[in-house]
Amino acid sequence: MSKCIECGLCKEVCPSFKILRRESVSPRGFVIMQKKEVYDKIFYLCTLCGNCEKVCPYEAKLGFLEFREKCVDEGITTNSNTKTIENLKKTGNPYGFSD
Amino acid sequence: MTLRSIFGEGGFSDSEIDRLVYSRDAGDLEGEAMAVVWPKDVKQLHALVGYAKRQDYNLVIRGAGTSLQGGCVPVKSIIVDMSKMNKVLEIGDDFIVVQAGAVLDELNHRLGDKIIPIKPFNHAVCTIGGMVAMNCRGMDVSKGRIGDYVMGVDVVDGTGKYMKLKNPTAKNFVGLEGTTGIIAHVKLKLVSKKEYRSFSIYNFNTLSSMMEKVEKFRGKEEIKSILFFDDLASAMLGFEEKNHIVVEFLGDKGVIKDVKEIERILSFKEVLYHKLRKSRFGQIEDPKIDSDKMAGFLYWLRKKSVPVYGHLCLGVVHPCFKEFSKLPTEMHELVETIKCENASDFGYGFKRKSFLKGEKKVKHKILKEQYDPKDLLNRGKVHE
Numbered sequence: 001m002s003k004c005i006e007c008g009l010c011k012e013v014c015p016s017f018k019i020l021r022r023e024s025v026s027p028r029g030f031v032i033m034q035k036k037e038v039y040d041k042i043f044y045l046c047t048l049c050g051n052c053e054k055v056c057p058y059e060a061k062l063g064f065l066e067f068r069e070k071c072v073d074e075g076i077t078t079n080s081n082t083k084t085i086e087n088l089k090k091t092g093n094p095y096g097f098s099d
Numbered sequence: 100m101t102l103r104s105i106f107g108e109g110g111f112s113d114s115e116i117d118r119l120v121y122s123r124d125a126g127d128l129e130g131e132a133m134a135v136v137w138p139k140d141v142k143q144l145h146a147l148v149g150y151a152k153r154q155d156y157n158l159v160i161r162g163a164g165t166s167l168q169g170g171c172v173p174v175k176s177i178i179v180d181m182s183k184m185n186k187v188l189e190i191g192d193d194f195i196v197v198q199a200g201a202v203l204d205e206l207n208h209r210l211g212d213k214i215i216p217i218k219p220f221n222h223a224v225c226t227i228g229g230m231v232a233m234n235c236r237g238m239d240v241s242k243g244r245i246g247d248y249v250m251g252v253d254v255v256d257g258t259g260k261y262m263k264l265k266n267p268t269a270k271n272f273v274g275l276e277g278t279t280g281i282i283a284h285v286k287l288k289l290v291s292k293k294e295y296r297s298f299s300i301y302n303f304n305t306l307s308s309m310m311e312k313v314e315k316f317r318g319k320e321e322i323k324s325i326l327f328f329d330d331l332a333s334a335m336l337g338f339e340e341k342n343h344i345v346v347e348f349l350g351d352k353g354v355i356k357d358v359k360e361i362e363r364i365l366s367f368k369e370v371l372y373h374k375l376r377k378s379r380f381g382q383i384e385d386p387k388i389d390s391d392k393m394a395g396f397l398y399w400l401r402k403k404s405v406p407v408y409g410h411l412c413l414g415v416v417h418p419c420f421k422e423f424s425k426l427p428t429e430m431h432e433l434v435e436t437i438k439c440e441n442a443s444d445f446g447y448g449f450k451r452k453s454f455l456k457g458e459k460k461v462k463h464k465i466l467k468e469q470y471d472p473k474d475l476l477n478r479g480k481v482h483e
């Protein structure tokens with residue numbers, strides 16, 4: 001397991017980058033934010049799909065799930081995320097459906 | 100007129116996050132970005148250069164941002180991210196016209212029997228504009244460089260002039276690392292995937308026996324390339340710990356003719372490159388050594404236990420040093436002493452400006468004065 005060297009080779013397998021074509025919505029962008037401990041809503045655009053780790057020739061471990069947790073701890077969240085958590089707490093499912 | 104009004108909401112950002120993320124590229128330098136713009140067409144590029152000229156802003160052009168020498172690192176600059184200019188404009192029988200932000204692999208997947216034959220290690224992400232600006236060489240060195248396939252470019256230069264150029268003038272924007280103009284569109288020659296070539300692999304216990312064999316091959320018309328791995332690099336590739344050469348023959352003189360096997364051979368360098376970087380060989384160099392000095396140079400590297408691979412016909416070798424090693428500086432001094440070149444393939448960017456010398460430096464100065472006299476584009480790069 002190694003650290004990300006920011007080569008950018010995973011950009012084109014990131015579903016969010018693929019559409020937005022914006023470095024701050026790419027695995028390398030998220031890694032830079034992580035390193036600088038910058039928490040922002042933009043990180044919720046990471047789908048946590050793990051494609052970046054799959055194609056990484058250096059087998060880097062990016063830890064985006066943990067970073068998402070940190071964002072929540074820092075109080076950085078989105079409306080839909082807050083709603084999903086509320087739903088889970090109330091109904092046990094993310095959609096808020098009750099039987 | 101403001102940048103926001105030129106580029107619209109989705110095409111401009113001066114957010115803290117974007118400025119942070121765009122302060123770096125794939126190398127180890129960091130700068131300061133003032134804002135980022137994502138142009139969609141030539142009209143916006145033209146307006147941008149006019150704006151920069153009036154406000155005395157400098158512009159840093161960015162493709163996939165895989166430059167290793169700080170080519171995309173800003174110095175209080177506006178970043179011009181070409182990623183959204185990624186359309187195919189025309190495909191002909193043996194050519195393609197694309198916007199500069201188009202990604203190499205995507206184009207080649209889309210093309211049929213004829214392709215863009217230059218495939219660098221970062222083929223999955225690198226943009227055509229970045230490749231042309233760097234005059235990129237691929238894994239298959241006998242194919243030459245991307246500049247050999249450029250038929251024309253459309254550019255906006257540092258004075259704001261939009262030009263549609265054919266060769267030879269188009270070449271004034273090839274390998275100039277974005278210091279003369281923003282490449283908007285590129286017309287590239289396509290070549291057939293089918294080839295008439297074969298390979299043989301030889302191994303040697305000593306460098307001297309290997310160099311003797313190389314001398315026998317040198318200059319022969321049927322030899323297209325000689326790829327070399329020293330014993331240390333060979334071991335990393337999983338070969339016997341000996342010096343290896345992979346000789347490419349025009350026609351069927353070589354032992355290996357099977358297409359799949361040839362593909363595997365061509366991937367050796369890519370496999371090795373990633374293994375090296377994973378093992379923290381963070382400084383991979385690209386000196387060009389004259390043939391009569393090559394043996395001595397390789398002995399020097401071996402004595403210092405530096406793994407090396409390279410192309411003996413071209414004289415371009417890649418010694419691989421661990422991160423933070425001071426040996427590269429020693430090697431640069433040696434290369435200067437023997438009057439060879441310290442940079443041949445990976446560009447100059449910020450980090451290696453001192454390597455640009457002689458005729459190349461003079462040519463760069465003349466072109467810079469002609470196309471970007473106010474130094475708006477990639478300021479401080481390639482040479483002062």
Ligand SMILES: Cc1cc2nc3c(=O)[nH]c(=O)nc-3n(C[C@H](O)[C@H](O)[C@H](O)COP(=O)(O)OP(=O)(O)OC[C@H]3O[C@@H](n4cnc5c(N)ncnc54)[C@H](O)[C@@H]3O)c2cc1C
Pocket residue numbers: 007008009124125159160161162163164165166167170171181199200218219220221224225226227228229230231232233234235236237238276277278280281282283444445477
């Ligand atoms: C893992 C890895 C492997 C690599 N393998 C190779 C290799 O095999 N061979 C090789 O030659 N290089 C290689 N490189 C170096 C370099 O990244 C390549 O030369 C590549 O072509 C750059 O493409 P890019 O789109 O990332 O350009 P960028 O890195 O974005 O830009 C490179 C330079 O070109 C300029 N530029 C970019 N787009 C334009 C444009 N439209 N108009 C004008 N200037 C522009 C930039 O300002 C910068 O100076 C590698 C880099 C990495 C990280």
